[in-house]
Amino acid sequence: VERLRTSLGKIEEVRLAVLVASEYNLIMAVWLRTLNDVHRFELLLEKLLPGSRVADRSVVMQIGKHLGHILDDRGRATGPVVSMISPAPT
Numbered sequence: 001v002e003r004l005r006t007s008l009g010k011i012e013e014v015r016l017a018v019l020v021a022s023e024y025n026l027i028m029a030v031w032l033r034t035l036n037d038v039h040r041f042e043l044l045l046e047k048l049l050p051g052s053r054v055a056d057r058s059v060v061m062q063i064g065k066h067l068g069h070i071l072d073d074r075g076r077a078t079g080p081v082v083s084m085i086s087p088a089p090t
Contacts, residue, residue, distance in 0.1 A: 007048040013041060024055050033075070035059065 001019065004026070008017050016029040032041060042054050069077035 004049065010048070011041075011044065013037075026052075031075075035061075 004017075004019075008014050008028075011030075013030045013032055014028060015031055016027075018027045019025055020027055030041060032038060038057065038059065042057075045054070046052055068081040068083065070079065070082055072078050
């Protein structure tokens with residue numbers, strides 16, 4: 001666990017890493033800019049954690065809003081925060 005924490009802390013794309021008790025003991029969420037980066041990231045992961053293997057992956061191609069921020073084509077916040085909560089009905 002210590003080696004995992006130290007290694008994953010060096011990868012800026014890692015947003016979430018959770019140890020779980022199951023057949024696959026690590027679940028990760030990473031932010032990558034391009035689809036080609038998925039392969040590069042998996043190679044880096046195998047290099048930093050010898051013996052590890054990717055068992056499954058899912059890819060979200062584009063998100064338009066994150067934590068209330070509208071995102072531009074580069075994934076950057078465009079301006080003020082947009083409320084994530086609908087106003088109460090009157």
